[in-house]
Amino acid sequence: MLESLYVKNLALIREIEVFFGPGLNVLTGETGAGKSVVLGSVALALGSKADRDMIRTGADHALVELTFSVTEEERAAIEALEIPMENNTVVLQRRIMPARSQSRVNGETVNARVLRELAGLLIDIHGQHDSQILLQTRRHLEILDDYGGPELAEAKRKVRSAHGVYSTLAREIEENALDETARRRELSLARFEAEEIASAGLTEHEDERLEKDYRRMANGRRIAECVNAVHALTGYDSGAGAGEATGRALRELAGVLSFDEKLEDLYSLLSDADALLNDFNRSVSEYLAEIEFDGAAFEMTEERLNCINRLKDKYGKTIAEILSYGKEREEEAERLENQDAWLEKKRASLKKAETEMRSAAARLSQLRRAAAKRLSEELCAALSDLNFLHVDFEAALTPKEICTADGMDDAVFLISTNPGEPVKPLSSIASGGELSRIMLALKTVTAKQESGKTFIFDEIDAGISGKTAWKVSEKLGLLAGSHQIICITHLPQIAAAADTHFYIEKNAVEERTATSIRKLSEGESLQELARLSGAAQITESVLQNAKEMKELAEKNK
Numbered sequence: 001m002l003e004s005l006y007v008k009n010l011a012l013i014r015e016i017e018v019f020f021g022p023g024l025n026v027l028t029g030e031t032g033a034g035k036s037v038v039l040g041s042v043a044l045a046l047g048s049k050a051d052r053d054m055i056r057t058g059a060d061h062a063l064v065e066l067t068f069s070v071t072e073e074e075r076a077a078i079e080a081l082e083i084p085m086e087n088n089t090v091v092l093q094r095r096i097m098p099a100r101s102q103s104r105v106n107g108e109t110v111n112a113r114v115l116r117e118l119a120g121l122l123i124d125i126h127g128q129h130d131s132q133i134l135l136q137t138r139r140h141l142e143i144l145d146d147y148g149g150p151e152l153a154e155a156k157r158k159v160r161s162a163h164g165v166y167s168t169l170a171r172e173i174e175e176n177a178l179d180e181t182a183r184r185r186e187l188s189l190a191r192f193e194a195e196e197i198a199s200a201g202l203t204e205h206e207d208e209r210l211e212k213d214y215r216r217m218a219n220g221r222r223i224a225e226c227v228n229a230v231h232a233l234t235g236y237d238s239g240a241g242a243g244e245a246t247g248r249a250l251r252e253l254a255g256v257l258s259f260d261e262k263l264e265d266l267y268s269l270l271s272d273a274d275a276l277l278n279d280f281n282r283s284v285s286e287y288l289a290e291i292e293f294d295g296a297a298f299e300m301t302e303e304r305l306n307c308i309n310r311l312k313d314k315y316g317k318t319i320a321e322i323l324s325y326g327k328e329r330e331e332e333a334e335r336l337e338n339q340d341a342w343l344e345k346k347r348a349s350l351k352k353a354e355t356e357m358r359s360a361a362a363r364l365s366q367l368r369r370a371a372a373k374r375l376s377e378e379l380c381a382a383l384s385d386l387n388f389l390h391v392d393f394e395a396a397l398t399p400k401e402i403c404t405a406d407g408m409d410d411a412v413f414l415i416s417t418n419p420g421e422p423v424k425p426l427s428s429i430a431s432g433g434e435l436s437r438i439m440l441a442l443k444t445v446t447a448k449q450e451s452g453k454t455f456i457f458d459e460i461d462a463g464i465s466g467k468t469a470w471k472v473s474e475k476l477g478l479l480a481g482s483h484q485i486i487c488i489t490h491l492p493q494i495a496a497a498a499d500t501h502f503y504i505e506k507n508a509v510e511e512r513t514a515t516s517i518r519k520l521s522e523g524e525s526l527q528e529l530a531r532l533s534g535a536a537q538i539t540e541s542v543l544q545n546a547k548e549m550k551e552l553a554e555k556n557k
Helices: 035-045 072-079 112-122 130-135 137-148 150-176 180-200 206-218 220-234 242-254 263-290 295-315 319-337 339-384 432-449 466-480 522-532 540-556
Strands: 002-010 013-019 024-029 062-069 089-096 101-105 123-126 392-404 407-416 454-458 485-488 500-509 512-519
Touching: 002 035, 013 035, 013 512, 024 035, 024 466, 035 062, 035 089, 035 123, 035 454, 035 485, 035 512, 072 112, 089 112, 101 112, 123 432, 130 137, 130 432, 137 150, 137 339, 137 407, 137 432, 150 339, 150 392, 180 295, 180 319, 206 220, 206 295, 220 242, 220 263, 242 263, 295 319, 319 339, 339 392, 339 407, 339 432, 432 454, 432 466, 466 485, 466 540, 500 522, 522 540
Parallel strands: 024 485, 024 500, 123 454, 454 485
Antiparallel strands: 002 013, 002 062, 062 089, 089 101, 392 407, 500 512
């Protein structure tokens, strides 16, 4: 449920905060007051395209913040998106700046993909033009599949998985079914590359060891000069080494030890230092004996590194990658040598994959036919409730010859609104007002599969009036019994059914136009119903009529 909406510096909105209630929340106001901007800000927060022109003049950014309360089931789904949840509250914030925008959920920055998935869990926004998707035949199968429920969704997943296996095998066969000339050419290349790698006799991390050896040998003269100097500076033979100086110091201390027992500790420490220095100097001497430059070994190391680097340029950045490529080429050579047998085996696998794919598609088609029948029946009943004097609706399935990732069905919604007339595609029959009612009927039918979700309707009343408006009002009231509904309307029949009524208006604030929104009291709501009724003056009889509308709407819920 959407608990609150906070908007700052967006278009004509300077700063507003709205607290929505459960059930049916209705927003009304004069044309151009900014009703669609208010609900459009919700879509912005949920990731719709933002433009720098949306930022209020003089402000450096716009801000939209939504606060949702969620069920335990929704919380588990949200946590699966790796969004932090301390309680059953989701705070979604989007900051729109001239160069970029930033979205956060519960304080953590999220990308567009996560935002879309989160929006799908929490809210369904139906804008003024969304009914047009009913005219897009390609969307009908998607709508039917969404209606079909978990069993159909699982069947569809199996078809897509089976189709993926089939497509991969078909692509492998197509790419590798070579003629004899091409086969020999590819076989020769595969053998050459595999043999070149194998003959090199590479071992893991060999290059790292060789590079260390090469670096040591290439800098052998510098190392020798340095270590010789260190040997002399710490030794006992140069006449000025640290070893000789330490020895003299020990002899000096030994001459006075008998005069003060405290000197024994100093003598002991210096004696240990002399022993360590002697060991160090001996180790340096041994190192010097081992670092004789071997020109042949240096040349061999250099050649080996050059060989490895040439292979890296051709087959991979590391020895592991080169060896992996070599193995692949060996397997490729073996396949090319036995191409006929390989193709026969792959074609057998392809035939088996096709059988499994078509079997899965047949099961999916069966579930779709059952779902189409249920959807047709439920929509006919729902449309009858929306003041269609006659309606015959059919979700028709037609088979396809080729199985795709969506199975072997096409779907098209057919309707007849006149007695004796055959059903025809929606695009050739339905008017704008009828499309709005059909979409509302579809939402009420599918709402049970979207438990707890908030529905937003931006002018669902387009193209309707009179008795039909009452029917739409009743249907919204029914939907609001199990879902939170937020609805923009110009019709008093729909506004009368509101559980919470908001009024949106434009005012001059500090010599600038600003959109504001406020919750109406019961008396204010009646005044607004009277205005929506189109009365020239708000008289007692008009207010009484508004009260009766309110009572009738409550009775019809």
